[in-house]
Amino acid sequence: MKWGLICNSKKKKSLSLGLDIYDFLLDYGEIFSELSLAKELKKKGYSLENINKKSDIVITIGGDGTILRALRAVEKPIFAINSGGMGFLSEVESKYSLDGLKKIIDGHYNIEERSKLKIVLDGNRLPDATNEVTIQTAKIAKIMYYQIIVENELLETTGADGVILSTPTGSTSYALSVGGPILDPSLNAILIAPIAPFRLSARPWVVPLAKKINVKILPKSKETKIVIDGQYSKNVSSDSDIIVSGSEKTAKFIRFGESFYQMVRLKLVR
Numbered sequence: 001m002k003w004g005l006i007c008n009s010k011k012k013k014s015l016s017l018g019l020d021i022y023d024f025l026l027d028y029g030e031i032f033s034e035l036s037l038a039k040e041l042k043k044k045g046y047s048l049e050n051i052n053k054k055s056d057i058v059i060t061i062g063g064d065g066t067i068l069r070a071l072r073a074v075e076k077p078i079f080a081i082n083s084g085g086m087g088f089l090s091e092v093e094s095k096y097s098l099d100g101l102k103k104i105i106d107g108h109y110n111i112e113e114r115s116k117l118k119i120v121l122d123g124n125r126l127p128d129a130t131n132e133v134t135i136q137t138a139k140i141a142k143i144m145y146y147q148i149i150v151e152n153e154l155l156e157t158t159g160a161d162g163v164i165l166s167t168p169t170g171s172t173s174y175a176l177s178v179g180g181p182i183l184d185p186s187l188n189a190i191l192i193a194p195i196a197p198f199r200l201s202a203r204p205w206v207v208p209l210a211k212k213i214n215v216k217i218l219p220k221s222k223e224t225k226i227v228i229d230g231q232y233s234k235n236v237s238s239d240s241d242i243i244v245s246g247s248e249k250t251a252k253f254i255r256f257g258e259s260f261y262q263m264v265r266l267k268l269v270r
Helices: 012-025 036-042 048-054 064-071 095-104 260-269
Strands: 002-007 030-033 057-062 078-083 110-121 133-136 145-150 154-158 162-166 189-197 204-210 213-217 224-228 232-236 244-257
Touching: 002 036, 002 048, 002 064, 012 030, 012 048, 012 057, 012 095, 012 162, 030 036, 030 048, 048 213, 057 064, 057 095, 064 078, 078 133, 110 224, 133 145, 145 162, 162 213, 213 224
Parallel strands: 002 030, 002 057, 057 078, 078 244
Antiparallel strands: 110 244, 133 162, 133 224, 145 154, 145 213, 162 189, 189 204, 213 244, 224 232
16 A cells, blocks of 8 residues: 655644654555655655655545645545544544554545536636635725626626635535535535625525636726635736636545534534
């Protein structure tokens, strides 16, 4: 087995667990560690892109941010260990990490695939989104004005702090906080949710993943930006052509059987 190892080395708990997991895996195949962790190990380090090429399974240690950072480059199955906060995307808490690895080594796991979003800005493809892409005002208390066009048909024109286009996976993240519905991750859909809209009739929409969505920023908007999974951002304007659709790539997660609904009950209904 070839293992990729990615960890939030800025957190002592994550780094310590990363070192322990590295030692554990030495008897179970090759290990390709991310640069920051490899520096602590005094071993050769690898970029996320190289980890994706060389590994069969990639282990992430940290919170959801670490998982989303990894998924910008990693297409192999991810075994996510939570050593951060809520860790909604993670499969196990840190104290169960070695038990989880033993299950993987024994072949007792499933791979769950989840949809991602393809974002094209002015003809150039940006990183795919696992959770969401937001187009939002770059200045606090300034309104952004925009149109949402789905397959050449106008869906909505409004003013707001911004708009979220989310995968079902991201429906339990930022989109949930602005009043969006929770979507089963097996759905092939895109959730469109306005952020603090200046109109009572503005409501979230759910559209098929196969449809292309064009977000047009209107000229009277103030400074705006596009943000992908909270990891990547870029300034945009009324001259920008923003197209969002379903990606041909998926996010792959190693699972041991706990259902999405169980996860919602355990981590969101408290």
